[in-house]
Amino acid sequence: MDFGFSLSPSSAIELDTLDSALYRKLCRIEPGARTCIACGSCSATCTAAEHSGMSVRKLLLGLQRGRKAEVERMLSNCMLCGKCTMVCPRGINTRRVILTVCRLYDNVEGTL
């Protein structure tokens, strides 16, 4: 039966295998990332959401939980359109968050 929604399969946050270097570096470059209140405005407006499940809120959570595969999949369809920046109540430069993650994803030590 289709209720129009589904439940996410259960998952665990494995802090002992978590490497948060990328998240820390991201917060140094765009300190606004730390101020996200996970309101979901970005998820609701995202142009790429229906194609790759993109959401800056989830992206930030994913980075903190070490869910790299999910982060990579979400980012793959981002169009940098800037709707998330426009609606963010915290004024986070979400486009900078996205570009920084894309740039440093495999190369955390790399220069910007």
Next chain:
Amino acid sequence: MIDRLANGFDPFVIPFMVGMIFVLAYCGIGILVILFQLSREDRRRFLLSLVKPATAWKNIKDIFLNCLIHVKLWKRNRVLGFMHSSIAFGWFMIIVLGHLEVWLFVPERIRLLYYPIFFNFFVAETETTLQGAVFFFLMDFFLLLILVGIALAMIKRIRSRFFGMRRTTRASLLDTIGLYSLWSIFPLRLICESFTAHISGGSFLTVPMNHFFRWFFGNELNYLPTWWAYSIALGIFMLVLPFTRYMHIPAEMMLIPMRNAGLKVRHPRRGFARIQVLSCPGCGVCIDACPMSVRKENLKDCTVYLNRQIRHHNERRITEISEKCLMCGKCSEVCQVGVDGPLMRLKQRELKKYSINQHYRNIRPDSFPVEGTGKVLYFAGCMTHLTPSIRKATMSLLSKAGIEARMMDPDGGLCCGRPMLMAGRQEQARELIRLNTAIIRASGCDTLLLTCPICYRIFKENYKLDGIRVVHHSVYFNELIQSGLLKVSKDESRTLVYHDPCELGRGCGIYEEPREALLAAGNLVEAHQNHAESICCGGSLGSLSLNYEKRREITLNAFENLTAEQPDAVVTACPLCLNTFSHYADRPVEDLAVVLDKASES
């Protein structure tokens, strides 16, 4: 005129000769390196353009008008224009007249590089060369012109506001050396020509000064040190020239033919870009123009400093400046030599490598079917979806005018690709362009209507939609009003001010149509800086690194500029400008479509 010295040489010419040979060699090698850096196609195009009579003539005309007369500067500020053209044109005439004198009076010396410059030292006036008087007069006249220009330049250093400039660039050490040697060249020339005026002849400036000097010093042996000083000043100036902003003098003469040949920046450092960087005179007109300059910490993020950092190979700052820019295009609009700052930054952004590269292979164009048969296709775009009043007003106006229109993205579509393009990610932008083109072609429309100038610009510039008219709503609605299809009643009591969005105005050259349309709905006043000089709202997607708080002052300054005449409402034609201004506005900010919709009858 006869040669005074049999061998036509004196050791004082050595500093000048060293400088001159160095500059000629530097520029010669530089031209070869830059030609080598151009792509094969660009090089061919450039060299061919040099022999084509039409472009050759245009080159000469442009070099004369821009490098010598400084026409663009005159239009900006007359004192500033006079200052630059008096120095440039005066100096040019002194060099030309010097060569003419040598060619007429001592033609056998024409091969000596220094002879035209130090002509008055090497010759003596004779009975038969009184015709020389006209040359003496002209020489003194142009020297006086230059000296006036130099005096103005000195005043400008102290008070730039007299010249309509609030801020000027801070000179580097070498620039300062170049500046002082340039300033000293002409007073020294006056003094040394005055010392020898009773031998070689002179005119209204040099002859009276000669009498004074001889009365004062009495000893003719004094003149040699001044000729030495003159030669040393010239030598120093030419030795430091390649490393200072004065490099713009030779570089601009190269930039103009290259631009006339249709060359564009392809790499941020090499080839044409290099010539652009060297042509920047560091005048600092772009500092006042840059919307970021309202913030003190962003003062050094404008194009003149980008050019300087590129010359100094400061990679960290080059990246920082390139990513911060709002890409509003005002710096290149006001630039006197036509340096395309935004394009340089864009090319710099394109050099960046990413670990995650977006792709849209999983998105199929047929998942965005366009229903209906109307010939007008309306693409709202991302930004308009967040400002639904614009979308609603546009659809309402279309139905009032009896036009059957369809929406391309009623439930949200794809991005037009311009944000990706401005982030320097051409590959991704191309993919989005391909997808959107397929959707548009499948709809069978003949007109594509856009309410967002960001979309409009990429559809106009980068999409290949032959047979389909791409039109911005300000232009389209103005046509409907002028043709009588749309009836709009004018509210005489309401004054409006129109904000030129960067992408629509400077980007696509649309200034008058929105104003004409608005005139049908209310009275129009102008912002303090308008049309091509309008100020970016600060919300631009062009900037990759500027965050919300830092944009605040930019927006407030742009808004203050708009409301100088105290209008009742601010009208714009861009959803992003609308959204940005709305955060801080003290009076209604509306889109053009909303204003027209309210004023039109059904």
